[in-house]
Amino acid sequence: MPPTLASLVHHSALKLTVRAGTDGLDVPVRWAHASELADPVPYMEGGELLLITALKLDAEDPETMRRYVKRLVGAGVVGLGFxxxxxxxxxxxxxxxxxxxxxxxxxxxxxxxxxxxISKAVSAAIAADQYRAVTAGFAAQRELTKQALNDAPEGLLAALATQLDGWAALYDASGALVATAPEWAGRRAARLTADVERLRERPAPASAVVGSPDGDGGGDRVELHSLGTGRRPRAALAVGTAAALGTAERYAVHSAIALLTLTTERSRSLHAAEQRLGAAVLRMLLAGEPDHARAVAGDLYGELLDAPFRMILAESTSASKPFGADASLVAGRPLSADADGDPLGQLAEVVE
Structure with a gap:
């Protein structure tokens, strides 16, 4: 975690003493800055511990100090070191x-x-916190990569939800929910379809932050991210957490986006390749080259037939009637549902 005023007070080498504002010691410190300006506010960004000696201040005048402190608080200064x-x-x-x-x-x-x-102590604590975040991010990336290789996408979503201490959901190109982790998040994720639809209308990559998808006071902070390398998203990722993501959690989400994008694009490429391969195999069969077709197809389609075969299409003349209720004939025999209500089973017997 980032340094706080409390951690600086407990730093044995600094010997700091709290003189006021004990309730605000747990606030994170973004930086420690020394300034003797009577009004340092224009040079503050917020989150600083301001260090002074009151060289240009009448620190014994109550009205001057009230104005000075009030401006510091308004600028987001979290602490004052005197x-x-x-x-x-x-x-x-x-x-x-x-x-x-x-x-x-x-x-x-x-x-x-x-x-x-004091400045060195704050800087060292910030650097240590960033190092822990980066290390945790790399560890999360390794775990997500392993899950993506072994059990994508469900395993990846489960690992991501664990890293975030929240939940994750994946949507396909149409905005339909594909998978969630943990399972209890399915209801929450399903209520985000409208937000996912709006995200899909924006050029990729796109992201959005939405409120809690349920009305039961869960208070989730939900982030939506589009997946894909083209202008139109091919999928979307949703992550829900109780609070804003920290540095380590942000690393995990970015890793998941990259891995899911890679998986999505790879699946699309493989599907296109399988379609081209299937068309080529069909052309070889139609051209009377079954040996070549078998060699090209391999085990992709199972065993290819060696001899010509016939296909029979049976269709009821009325969609409102049971299959065969109109006494359709196959091989001179009436076709109707058997005792199990399975007309295809009787069709198979008649054909044999």
Missing amino acids: AVGVNYEDVPEALVDAAEGEGLPLLEVPRRTPFLA
């Missing part, structure tokens, strides 16, 4: 009261702790 023993021997009470009033965590930084040490 170095004592530089311009002030102690943290001014006006600053403590202002931080407590706005709920902004205020950390006392001892003189022996340089701001650079």
Whole structure:
């Protein structure tokens, strides 16, 4: 997980002390930044721990501190570190009261702790968190690849759902639901068909975030992603989680998209190749070259017939009547449903 103010307070080498805003210590810290500007807000992005010595601030004036802290909170600053023993021997009470009033965590930084040490600690924690995310992402990619090779797509969806601690669903080119994991997610995934249809109308690759597909308070955050390399999607992937995806989960989703796209395109290519092969085998049979046809087909279509054969098509004259109810004749015998209601079984007996 990313560093928090609490993790910095517990860092044994920094010796930080909490002076205000104890309820906000679990907020993640995106960066630590030192600034002595009277108004550093234009240079903040949000999520920072701001480090100051109050070189250009009247930190003992309550009104000045209230305005200063209020602007920091409005800019998304998550914490304020005040170095004592530089311009002030102690943290001014006006600053403590202002931080407590706005709920902004205020950390006392001892003189022996340089701001650079705090910045390094934050940077190291962020790097370690990113490394863990990348490592977890690669592990997920290996597992998804193995499942795609051994049991696609159901195994891949199951592995993805486990990685996300949520659920996953696959839709075909028409928007129909193909598979879900776990099985209980089928009802939720089925209610997304309208969203999948809208996604299919957009050029690939496309993605969308939708709310919970059910009305029972599940609160799923659902992402839809199109699959395919052409302009028209050939399939779609849906993933549902309780919260926004983290870095490791994002790696897993991107790996699943790539693998499912590869599987979809490969299946399409194989289907086209099988169609061309079947047409070629049929031409050889019609040309009276059964040996060549058998050699080309191999085991793809089973055993090819050696001798000519006949095909019989039996059709009822009325779709509303049982097969044979109109006393259709085959070989001079009336054809009607047998005791089991299977007209094809009687047809086979008559033909034999």
